[in-house]
Amino acid sequence: MNIEEFRELCLAKKGVTEELPFGPDTLVFKVMGKMFALMSLDRLPPQCNLKCDPVRAEELRETYDGDIVPGYHMSKVHWNTLFLEQLPPQLIVELTNHSYDLVVSGLTKKLQQELKNLG
Structure with missing residues (x-):
């Protein structure tokens, strides 16, 4: 998976925004203002950071x-940190969904409701 494919995967999720809060080389994806994925725009090979359950992260x-x-x-x-070109695309999709779901589950009930109400 390349950088643009990963970006499209993240932006297709409900309530997601992209920002560059750490400078022009790190793209950050947030759901309802909470970070769930980061991507370095200048590191080769392409890589991203995703949140993960600690036990699963070790596995x-x-x-x-x-x-x-x-x-x-x-x-x-x-x-x-995942090296995007070395991993099966379906695994990257699964782990991106896992990261997104972890962050959503940690949102306040109010923010979770706002997320549900988004078009």
């Missing part, structure tokens, strides 16, 4: 040794 790092690693510049417990 993924073991299974995809070198292609999924502890989150670069993030909490190593809750975030993974």
Whole structure:
């Protein structure tokens, strides 16, 4: 999966915005103002950071040794860095959905309701 395909995947989700709060080289995707994915625009090979359940994060790092690693510049417990070109696209979709769902589940009930009400 390339950078543009990953960007389109993230933006297709309900309530998602993209920002550059850390400078022009890091694209951040948020749902209802909460970060669920980051993508470096200048690192090669292409990579992204996704939030992940801590137990699953460890399992993924073991299974995809070198292609999924502890989150670069993030909490190593809750975030993974994925090397996009080395992983099956369906896995990237699944892990992006997982990250999005984790963040949505942590939103306040009010924000969750606002998200449901979005067109």
